[in-house]
Amino acid sequence: MAVAGTEAGGTAKRRPGWRERWLGFRSGLVARPGFQRWAAGFPLTRRTAQRNTRALFDLCAGFVYAQVLFACVRFDLFGLLRTGPLAPASIADRLALPPERALTLLKAAASLDLITRLPDGRFALADLGAALIGNPSVAAMIEHHAMLYADLADPVALLRGQGRPTRLSTFWPYAESGGAATLGADSVAAYSGLMAASQALIAEDELEALPLAGRTCLMDVGGGEGVFLASAARRHPNLALILADLPPVAERAVARLAAEGLAGQVRCLGLDFLSEPLPQGADAISLVRVLHDHDDPAALALLRAIHAALPPGGLLALAEPMAGTAGAEPVGEAYFGFYLLAMGSGRPRSLAEITAMLAQAGFGSVREHPTRRPLLTRLLTAKR
Numbered sequence: 114m115a116v117a118g119t120e121a122g123g124t125a126k127r128r129p130g131w132r133e134r135w136l137g138f139r140s141g142l143v144a145r146p147g148f149q150r151w152a153a154g155f156p157l158t159r160r161t162a163q164r165n166t167r168a169l170f171d172l173c174a175g176f177v178y179a180q181v182l183f184a185c186v187r188f189d190l191f192g193l194l195r196t197g198p199l200a201p202a203s204i205a206d207r208l209a210l211p212p213e214r215a216l217t218l219l220k221a222a223a224s225l226d227l228i229t230r231l232p233d234g235r236f237a238l239a240d241l242g243a244a245l246i247g248n249p250s251v252a253a254m255i256e257h258h259a260m261l262y263a264d265l266a267d268p269v270a271l272l273r274g275q276g277r278p279t280r281l282s283t284f285w286p287y288a289e290s291g292g293a294a295t296l297g298a299d300s301v302a303a304y305s306g307l308m309a310a311s312q313a314l315i316a317e318d319e320l321e322a323l324p325l326a327g328r329t330c331l332m333d334v335g336g337g338e339g340v341f342l343a344s345a346a347r348r349h350p351n352l353a354l355i356l357a358d359l360p361p362v363a364e365r366a367v368a369r370l371a372a373e374g375l376a377g378q379v380r381c382l383g384l385d386f387l388s389e390p391l392p393q394g395a396d397a398i399s400l401v402r403v404l405h406d407h408d409d410p411a412a413l414a415l416l417r418a419i420h421a422a423l424p425p426g427g428l429l430a431l432a433e434p435m436a437g438t439a440g441a442e443p444v445g446e447a448y449f450g451f452y453l454l455a456m457g458s459g460r461p462r463s464l465a466e467i468t469a470m471l472a473q474a475g476f477g478s479v480r481e482h483p484t485r486r487p488l489l490t491r492l493l494t495a496k497r
């Protein structure tokens with residue numbers, strides 16, 4: 114697609130502008146050890162120097178911080194502290210750890226604001242640890258990061274396309290090109306369960322912001338186990354609902370929706386949207402955390418298939434985390450950039466890139482609808 118080509122290309126020679134010259138001068142200065150020492154002591158630059166030192170250290174230590182969190186989740190430390198503060202010895206006992214190692218974990222978790230140490234030496238939940246208790250799906254996400262970390266052990270090899278298949282490409286088997294149509298029930302269970310658990314976190318945010326008044330039928334494409342449509346059914350009882358996903362995932366949706374007492378309310382269709390047309394009949398189609406999974410040609414083909422399935426004036430609602438989200442830049446570019454690289458398909462796209470793709474697929478009236486947690490998902494609508 115043209116969008117990606119423009120970003121990756123651009124080797125033409127031109128005279129550097131003032132910004133480029135200033136950056137060149139500045140980075141030349143900052144790279145000098147003598148300047149660094151001076152800046153760390155000079156009153157007007159000391160705070161910036163200290164901030165930069167901390168930022169660089171945090172980048173170096175990021176993996177360690179992530180592993181501290183991982184250990185807390187594996188030990189269910191936050192669940193343990195749910196009923197109230199505990200003394201280190203009692204925690205060590207319950208985690209079956211030698212006291213000094215338990216203390217290493219507790220102090221590390223406290224330094225990362227996951228828990229807090231009370232004046233009497235006991236440890237209690239802090240906001241970040243408490244937030245994780247309220248969102249068990251985040252703990253499941255953290256657990257599955259073991260595969261991501263293994264795939265990222267040699268990021269240079271990953272960037273060079275070596276070391277495939279990665280663990281994440283096995284976890285997300287539809288990411289392997291041409292593999293989606295032949296997947297069996299066993300291959301989709303783990304990722305579908307993870308998605309269903311984390312969907313609960315975002316469905317209400319999206320549906321709250323999504324203008325569905327006057328629409329009669331909503332089809333959720335790549336709808337997973339139907340958690341999004343279950344919320345839609347409760348919020349819009351008169352809306353007809355269709356779920357479209359790979360056959361074994363659609364079967365899981367049938368079972369989940371039946372267990373929630375919504376069996377008659379959602380029609381579940383098993384299909385491969387990359388090789389089969391989408392059914393007609395819905396005047397609104399949602400695409401939640403689906404587009405970024407696919408490379409540009411497949412993503413564009415999917416948007417065109419959705420355009421073809423909608424009637425004139427039909428609504429597409431597209432929700433996913435986006436690159437370049439203000440205040441969450443590393444989430445889009447660094448986290449999802451490398452996650453999708455390890456998965457072997459797709460890329461995080463910015464709002465402008467998605468808007469351009471939507472126009473290419475024939476959509477107009479693209480609008481963003483603010484959501485409560487744009488870091489997790491932003492919501493765009495477009496009309497046929």
Ligand SMILES: C[S@@+](CC[C@H](N)C(=O)[O-])C[C@H]1O[C@@H](n2cnc3c(N)ncnc32)[C@H](O)[C@@H]1O
Pocket residue numbers: 287293294305308309311312334335336337338357358359362384385386387388400401402403406
């Ligand atoms: C990242 S999950 C998102 C699921 C759900 N929308 C959510 O947000 O929880 C992507 C979904 O797209 C489905 N999918 C991927 N490739 C597909 C294809 N070729 N045809 C149909 N569904 C597909 C997957 O099975 C999966 O359920």
